[in-house]
Amino acid sequence: xxxxxxxxxxxxxxxxxILFLDRHGNIENWNKEAEKIKGYTAEEIxxxxxxxxxxxxxxxxRLPELLIEEAKLKGRAQHEGWRIRKGGELFWGFITISAIxxxxxxxxxFSKFVRDLTAKRQLEKTTEEYARELEIKNKELEQFVxxxxxxxxxxxxxxxxxxxxxxxxxxxxxxxNARLYLQFIDRSTERMRxxxxxxxxxxxxxxxxxxxxxxCNQLMDSLQNDLFGSxxxxxxEIYYKDLPIVYGFETALRQLFQNLxxxxxxxxxxxxxxxxxxxxxxxDNFWHFEFKDNGIGIEERYKEKVFxxxxxxxxxxxxxxxxxxxxxxxxxxxxxxxTISVESILNEGSTFSFTLKV
Amino acid sequence: MKKYKDLDCVLLVDDxxxxxxxxxxxxxxxxIDVNVKEITSAKEALDYLTYSGKYEGQEDAxxxxxxxxxxxxxGMNGWDFIAEYKKLDEKHKARIVxxxxxxxxxxxxxxxxxxVEEIATYLHKPLNIGAFAEIASxxxxxxxxx
Numbered sequence: 295x296x297x298x299x300x301x302x303x304x305x306x307x308x309x310x311x312i313l314f315l316d317r318h319g320n321i322e323n324w325n326k327e328a329e330k331i332k333g334y335t336a337e338e339i340x341x342x343x344x345x346x347x348x349x350x351x352x353x354x355x356r357l358p359e360l361l362i363e364e365a366k367l368k369g370r371a372q373h374e375g376w377r378i379r380k381g382g383e384l385f386w387g388f389i390t391i392s393a394i395x396x397x398x399x400x401x402x403x404f405s406k407f408v409r410d411l412t413a414k415r416q417l418e419k420t421t422e423e424y425a426r427e428l429e430i431k432n433k434e435l436e437q438f439v440x441x442x443x444x445x446x447x448x449x450x451x452x453x454x455x456x457x458x459x460x461x462x463x464x465x466x467x468x469x470x471n472a473r474l475y476l477q478f479i480d481r482s483t484e485r486m487r488x489x490x491x492x493x494x495x496x497x498x499x500x501x502x503x504x505x506x507x508x509x510c511n512q513l514m515d516s517l518q519n520d521l522f523g524s525x526x527x528x529x530x531e532i533y534y535k536d537l538p539i540v541y542g543f544e545t546a547l548r549q550l551f552q553n554l555x556x557x558x559x560x561x562x563x564x565x566x567x568x569x570x571x572x573x574x575x576x577x578d579n580f581w582h583f584e585f586k587d588n589g590i591g592i593e594e595r596y597k598e599k600v601f602x603x604x605x606x607x608x609x610x611x612x613x614x615x616x617x618x619x620x621x622x623x624x625x626x627x628x629x630x631x632x633t634i635s636v637e638s639i640l641n642e643g644s645t646f647s648f649t650l651k652v
Numbered sequence: 653m654k655k656y657k658d659l660d661c662v663l664l665v666d667d668x669x670x671x672x673x674x675x676x677x678x679x680x681x682x683x684i685d686v687n688v689k690e691i692t693s694a695k696e697a698l699d700y701l702t703y704s705g706k707y708e709g710q711e712d713a714x715x716x717x718x719x720x721x722x723x724x725x726x727g728m729n730g731w732d733f734i735a736e737y738k739k740l741d742e743k744h745k746a747r748i749v750x751x752x753x754x755x756x757x758x759x760x761x762x763x764x765x766x767x768v769e770e771i772a773t774y775l776h777k778p779l780n781i782g783a784f785a786e787i788a789s790x791x792x793x794x795x796x797x798x
Contacts, residue, residue: 593727
């Protein structure tokens with residue numbers, strides 16, 4: 295087992311400190327990398343117990359002994375944690391201790407592999423800190439959108455109120471031109487009110503709500519009721535069955551489904567009744583939903599743009615709207631750990647695919 | 653009333669009808685003898701310039717001298733329009749001055765516009781009489797009545 299050639303081979307392995315221990319955890323052999331990682335030369339360390347690498351707390355908790363015990367019982371023990379180099383410097387080690395048996399299956403000693411993961415550990419810590427910072431920044435941004443849009447509502451409301459007063463008190467003296475101007479003001483303030491509301495709703499999505507089990511079949515049934523008017527008017531047929539029960543934010547999911555459905559009803563081809571197919575495939579991690587319609591479709595180059603807030607593909611004279619629905623859908627899907635995208639053929643239809651984490 | 657050579661028509665391209673309305677008033681109040689055509693999409697503006705789509709066969713319509721182009725429009729936006737405009741046959745582009753209009757306060761847009769040869773200048777909305785008169789006199793030759 296511990297032949298000379300094997301030892302020579304182990305001698306030159308990089309990144310891993312390789313030690314051979316006797317049955318009590320005393321060091322019998324030591325490769326070059328071990329000297330580098332732990333700081334001791336072979337002469338200095340051979341004969342000492344591995345507990346020299348552990349700090350006082352670990353020793354109090356009998357960690358070195360427990361690891362040896364575990365390796366003896368199970369054949370192998372692994373541990374990741376702070377260890378001490380010669381001179382007292384700390385490093386983050388990943389340790390694997392494996393039992394070595396004789397011909398009678400008796401434990402005669404152990405091999406111990408140690409990897410110095412200090413750099414990786416620091417990188418992980420930096421990444422964690424970065425993620426935390428990002429989360430704080432995101433919260434701030436949401437807060438900002440919320441406050442800003444809230445404050446924007448106020449002067450807008452003042453404009454609206456005074457236009458109403460103006461109309462009430464002076465309508466006798468208006469000519470057609472004046473009425474046209476007021477119509478422009480009305481339409482613009484109404485539009486702005488809706489845009490701001492869209493922003494506010496976006497900032498609020500998913501906040502202060504608990505996740506629960508949502509039966510997508512029931513959700514679709516009730517949405518069909520809500521959208522009865524436009525389903526009836528367009529002669530739409532909607533197909534779905536055996537939709538799953540998912541765990542998520544109920545109001546948000548309802549909005550997601552409703553936005554996709556009403557888009558399919560709205561962007562129908564003239565003279566063609568909408569056909570909407572909803573299907574789902576599940577795996578261990580995700581539900582993959584597909585909403586497929588036979589509507590006007592989306593040009594290839596706008597496939598990303600449709601999910602951006604306030605981005606529209608059609609003028610308000612062709613299709614009324616604010617460019618909000620799909621940006622909400624994107625945020626809702628992302629709240630559920632998923633992604634959303636669209637595939638489409640112009641004048642044939644669009645298929646919106648999204649995933650929700652199981 | 654001033655009259656400029658080759659400035660028969662001002663094309664207003666903006667998806668917002670009220671903006672086009674205001675801009676029409678401004679152009680009309682500038683005391684310049686010129687037609688105004690309002691168009692609500694970049695696609696239709698290209699059709700107008702190339703006599704295609706709903707403008708097929710309308711070669712007699714007043715020829716655009718200045719295009720006031722909104723950047724932020726649904727579907728094909730101002731930049732997309734420029735990309736398509738670059739590809740047009742010279743005979744459709746001849747004597748046309750494109751002016752970008754925006755409500756955006758984003759300096760990147762202004763820099764971008766400055767780098768595009770086809771864009772004569774870049775203005776913040778709304779257009780005003782002074783700016784319009786200046787563009788007309790800068791790019792077109794006044795026809796003096798004898």
